[in-house]
Amino acid sequence: MSTPTFSIELTDRDRLIKAAFEAKEFAYSRYSNFRVGAALLTTTGEIIKGANIENASYGGTICAERTAFVKAVSEGKRSFTGLAVVTDVKSAISPCGMCRQVIREFCSQAMPILLVPADYEQRLAEGVADGGVKETCIGELLPDSFGPEDLDRPRTQ
Amino acid sequence: MSTPTFSIELTDRDRLIKAAFEAKEFAYSRYSNFRVGAALLTTTGEIIKGANIENASYGGTICAERTAFVKAVSEGKRSFTGLAVVTDVKSAISPCGMCRQVIREFCSQAMPILLVPADYEQRLAEGVADGGVKETCIGELLPDSFGPEDLDRPRTQ
Amino acid sequence: MSTPTFSIELTDRDRLIKAAFEAKEFAYSRYSNFRVGAALLTTTGEIIKGANIENASYGGTICAERTAFVKAVSEGKRSFTGLAVVTDVKSAISPCGMCRQVIREFCSQAMPILLVPADYEQRLAEGVADGGVKETCIGELLPDSFGPEDLDRPRTQ
Amino acid sequence: MSTPTFSIELTDRDRLIKAAFEAKEFAYSRYSNFRVGAALLTTTGEIIKGANIENASYGGTICAERTAFVKAVSEGKRSFTGLAVVTDVKSAISPCGMCRQVIREFCSQAMPILLVPADYEQRLAEGVADGGVKETCIGELLPDSFGPEDLDRPRTQ
Numbered sequence: 001m002s003t004p005t006f007s008i009e010l011t012d013r014d015r016l017i018k019a020a021f022e023a024k025e026f027a028y029s030r031y032s033n034f035r036v037g038a039a040l041l042t043t044t045g046e047i048i049k050g051a052n053i054e055n056a057s058y059g060g061t062i063c064a065e066r067t068a069f070v071k072a073v074s075e076g077k078r079s080f081t082g083l084a085v086v087t088d089v090k091s092a093i094s095p096c097g098m099c100r101q102v103i104r105e106f107c108s109q110a111m112p113i114l115l116v117p118a119d120y121e122q123r124l125a126e127g128v129a130d131g132g133v134k135e136t137c138i139g140e141l142l143p144d145s146f147g148p149e150d151l152d153r154p155r156t157q
Numbered sequence: 158m159s160t161p162t163f164s165i166e167l168t169d170r171d172r173l174i175k176a177a178f179e180a181k182e183f184a185y186s187r188y189s190n191f192r193v194g195a196a197l198l199t200t201t202g203e204i205i206k207g208a209n210i211e212n213a214s215y216g217g218t219i220c221a222e223r224t225a226f227v228k229a230v231s232e233g234k235r236s237f238t239g240l241a242v243v244t245d246v247k248s249a250i251s252p253c254g255m256c257r258q259v260i261r262e263f264c265s266q267a268m269p270i271l272l273v274p275a276d277y278e279q280r281l282a283e284g285v286a287d288g289g290v291k292e293t294c295i296g297e298l299l300p301d302s303f304g305p306e307d308l309d310r311p312r313t314q
Numbered sequence: 315m316s317t318p319t320f321s322i323e324l325t326d327r328d329r330l331i332k333a334a335f336e337a338k339e340f341a342y343s344r345y346s347n348f349r350v351g352a353a354l355l356t357t358t359g360e361i362i363k364g365a366n367i368e369n370a371s372y373g374g375t376i377c378a379e380r381t382a383f384v385k386a387v388s389e390g391k392r393s394f395t396g397l398a399v400v401t402d403v404k405s406a407i408s409p410c411g412m413c414r415q416v417i418r419e420f421c422s423q424a425m426p427i428l429l430v431p432a433d434y435e436q437r438l439a440e441g442v443a444d445g446g447v448k449e450t451c452i453g454e455l456l457p458d459s460f461g462p463e464d465l466d467r468p469r470t471q
Numbered sequence: 472m473s474t475p476t477f478s479i480e481l482t483d484r485d486r487l488i489k490a491a492f493e494a495k496e497f498a499y500s501r502y503s504n505f506r507v508g509a510a511l512l513t514t515t516g517e518i519i520k521g522a523n524i525e526n527a528s529y530g531g532t533i534c535a536e537r538t539a540f541v542k543a544v545s546e547g548k549r550s551f552t553g554l555a556v557v558t559d560v561k562s563a564i565s566p567c568g569m570c571r572q573v574i575r576e577f578c579s580q581a582m583p584i585l586l587v588p589a590d591y592e593q594r595l596a597e598g599v600a601d602g603g604v605k606e607t608c609i610g611e612l613l614p615d616s617f618g619p620e621d622l623d624r625p626r627t628q
């Protein structure tokens with residue numbers, strides 16, 4: 001069986017997905033009981049992990065993806081080459097709209113976003129070459145997006 | 158010149174777009190100076206208007222689209238057939254990811270969303286049949302979305 | 315038994331509290347099952363009702379109090395004299411911090427905020443003069459608050 | 472001149488305040504131009520830094536304090552003994568309501584919160600023993616707070 005070609009180099013892809021699983025362990029998902037882990041790969045090969053941190057107000061909840069981004073950016077890292085997201089669900093779960101908007105602020109349209117099923121390791125063991133990972137990007141997840149440059153457009157008033 | 162066919166019936170489309178312009182007048186956009194108006198059409202033909210209401214904390218800001226939705230839903234209206242959004246920019250400006258996620262909660266994938274340029278009336282006067290309106294829907298704006306049913310999926314843990 | 319003196323005139327107080335109970339009926343509290351109703355009194359005697367509108371993303375949730383405020387402000391009403399909040403809990407439940415920040419944007423420090431227990435009517439019937447309502451204000455709920463004027467302060471950089 | 476007594480031990484207090492200043496350097500405050508740094512002290516003496524990370528949608532903005540909290544909690548640190556916050560303003564600036572609600576989720580009512588003026592170092596050099604720091608706590612900043620236990624209260628419906 002031939003190895004598939006991935007847009008993130010295989011070693012990094014493995015590290016990134018493993019990091020997302022590790023990140024999930026620290027979810028504070030007291031209200032939804034829906035744990036999410038995210039891992040962000042920087043251009044220098046560093047990985048930053050995030051988990052969902054919920055809040056009694058519900059509206060104060062911050063998702064795993066946004067946690068990873070604010071962690072990275074608040075440490076001066078603003079250049080990314082990949083994001084992996086995993087939950088406890090055996091199918092690829094997609095980021096919410098708020099997270100897509102934050103990804104939009106910092107990433108290129110084509111940066112790979114890996115949506116990882118909870119049984120990824122088992123699928124790999126069963127010979128599924130990509131482990132059931134769904135690869136997408138913000139260009140696909142938030143088409144025709146609102147962004148920083150829109151705030152600078154000339155206005156009629 | 159032939160009249161184009163619109164997915165929202167012409168009279169309603171006109172009312173909806175006019176309402177979005179009216180809504181914009183009440184924007185509280187003290188921090189961005191970026192006014193947005195939204196109008197939501199219910200299945201019974203009612204129109205609910207929303208404007209962006211900003212907050213000194215920035216994070217507490219609620220966009221025009223979400224204002225329209227919480228207004229409607231808090232009055233028991235949960236069935237919608239169209240949304241129009243307008244800003245002070247002469248091009249169609251798209252909803253942010255947070256608003257897309259709220260639209261996702263209450264609307265069908267194909268419900269028409271009209272992105273209206275600020276110079277809509279002038280374009281109509283100049284003979285542009287659709288006034289430069291860009292029509293889209295949440296299926297297009299938030300593909301492969303996260304939604305209520307995802308929280309109910311079986312989990313490995 | 316003597317009638318207590320209320321900071322909101324008795325007729326308005328009654329209308330406002332009744333409106334908060336009515337508002338609660340339209341809560342969209344699918345995830346928390348925690349219904350909240352809010353009612354906002356304008357200087358012209360109008361009442362605007364809000365309910366909590368939750369979202370699958372949790373973070374996209376908008377509370378009853380904020381719903382009432384964005385409804386009012388998006389209709390050009392920015393001058394308020396009272397707010398009432400009620401839940402399904404038999405004790406006075408206080409607004410979350412996000413709502414306090416939005417109240418802060420539009421209300422005076424001393425504007426009465428009435429926290430109404432779910433069994434208010436029963437308590438009135440039992441002769442409790444104030445129905446168990448707890449009266450407070452944003453000066454008390456968000457002391458030493460961050461506000462619009464802070465963004466305008468001179469900066470060292 | 473006698474040294475004042477601080478609720479956080481002097482060495483930790485110094486480290487914490489310095490960390491908040493360092494954190495501020497990484498603010499992504501493109502829209503408000505209002506930089507904020509925060510530093511959180513854990514019970515094991517570790518310090519976690521946060522900065523405000525803004526977003527074109529405004530509502531997607533995450534403050535410095537919340538950034539510090541989600542960083543810490545997503546790394547398994549949930550036990551804190553102090554928080555310091557600094558901006559570019561020469562007076563103590565207080566957390567917004569959203570941040571107060573997140574602090575409320577993880578901290579005791581009395582945990583010291585240090586609001587640090589931008590000219591702290593200069594004031595120290597001028598002999599102001601506390602450098603102009605204003606000390607408070609979440610019990611003071613979010614009195615009568617809404618919290619996790621409220622969601623568990625018995626309901627009438």
Ligand SMILES: [Zn+2]
Nearest residue numbers: 063095096099
């Ligand atoms: Zn999210």
Ligand SMILES: [Zn+2]
Nearest residue numbers: 220252253256
């Ligand atoms: Zn929006």
Ligand SMILES: [Zn+2]
Nearest residue numbers: 377409410413
């Ligand atoms: Zn609230």
Ligand SMILES: [Zn+2]
Nearest residue numbers: 534566567570
């Ligand atoms: Zn804040």
